[in-house]
Amino acid sequence: MPPLLEIDRVSKAFDGVQANVEVSFAVHEGEILGLIGPNGAGKTSLFNSISGEVTPDAGEIRFEGQPISGLGPVACARLGIARTFQVVRSFDSMTVLENVMVGAFARASSARAAMTAAEQVLAFTGLGARVDTAAYLLTPPEKRRLEIARALATNPRLLLLDEMLTGLTPAEAQAGVQLIREIRAQGVTIIMVEHVMEVLLPLVERAVVLNLGRVLTEGRPQEIVRDPAVIKAYLGDRYAAA
């Protein structure tokens, strides 16, 4: 069986900025893969390529063995790739339920079916009490959950989470970790981008480190955080920022 997702020497540049350079790795069915790296390392850019938002300049992305580069976000969503956004994007003229129904329509054959599916997903993600609330009234952690609920409503096989735990209180982050575990238990494969190492380490089996657009290393998280090259990349970034 091929891996669920194969990234094969993917490169992408924006106006001369190399966001991704020959990135290669594979994601296996049922795993939670961490994608880490300092600011500007190219994590979000890679998510954009996987979800079809942008087309890589070179290389190939295969989902269940099938090439998907260049298909566009709609086709990727329908194939079973869902994502959340680093900067939250909610449909602010809609209620929570309506937001999630937009995702549910990707699979549902009728409005009634979409509504039922959306209500189930909202109960699952802990937003059952907020169904009728206008989306713009949600608290930041609730908005993150709404994005996850909306993505789950499309019934994905692969879920891309971009810094969904960043900026949360430790308690909120723990609740988020619990939700991610439950999602994986439903059979959804997850790639998560996260800066908060304490949260990420116990959650993922494997992590890929990006730096300056390239794969720096990949392996078990406990080993990776002790890797001198990784420490240097992060500290270098911090010195530069200081």
Place this chain on the structure above:
Amino acid sequence: MMVMRSLAAALPAAPVRDNSILRRRRHELFVAGVVLVVLALLPLATHDVYFQNLIILTILFAGLAQAWNILGGYCGQISLGHALYFGIGGYVSTLLFVRAGVPPTFGMVAGGMVGALAALLVGWPCFRLSGHYYAIATVVVGEIGYLLFLNWDFVGGASGVYVPFTGHSLINLQFRVSKLPWHYVALGFAAIAWLTAFLVEGSRWSYSWRAIKDDVIAARSLGVRVFPSKMAAAGISGFLTAMGGAIYAQYVGYIDPDSVMAGSLSILIALPAVLGGVGTLWGPLIGSAVLIPLSELSRSYLGGSGSGVDLMLYGALITGVALARPQGLVSLIGVKRRSGGGDAPAA
């Protein structure tokens, strides 16, 4: 599939609980029932032919504005060329009747289909344009249609086509004396347009349109297909507008490019929805209840159409509403614009 199956197993197969969407839709249906009864009884209020005519035109334009609203309001594609579909409906049904003896009740459906086809043909290239460019393109397309019909001898050119009276007949939409039957024909049309908008509002398309308007990147990431959903709006809107055009042609008994395809007509179809509230179920009716009487009154008291006074009045009215009530007149009576949330504070 996996998530849903296991979720369904984990949770009791609960039927959809009551929520703000279902409550709002029940409420709208109830209001629609009341409005329908009131409008059906309206002819009792007057025997004056002038007022009867005014009411019929108001209801007809409420239906037309609703048809426009599906594309211009719910889907957010501002069309200023709807007279093209209106005229096509009028011409198709009239010519089928005059040349081939096809009853206008059938001709109205045939006209609707040609109108839908025209709207799809216009949408195919024009939906690739964004925002203002789409609106401008529809103006141009509407004007081309007008000139085409003006110079097309087969359809009567500039001298138009008369609908001969062939005797009292419902199927031919020909009524001898009273205007009363026309009241119910117009009301039936407006009711169909309203019901279509109501069904569209609850359908996947309306969710797609609203999602696209709110955040197109998020919408696409959820598998929302932008182009087909716009084409669906165009087709429905074109069909209903052409149907209204067929009814209008039959009612007036005469059509020429100036009466059914002029650019000012495109504006008159769009304005009630804009004034009443775009993307709302009741905006078109409220808007046309204000605009159409105003337009007729200005015509009778301030001189014939073409003097431009009526257009100046609209301009002033729209500007006033845009400044004081950007969400349209419908917001005055507490009906929420689009489907805002149950818990949302009245913003």
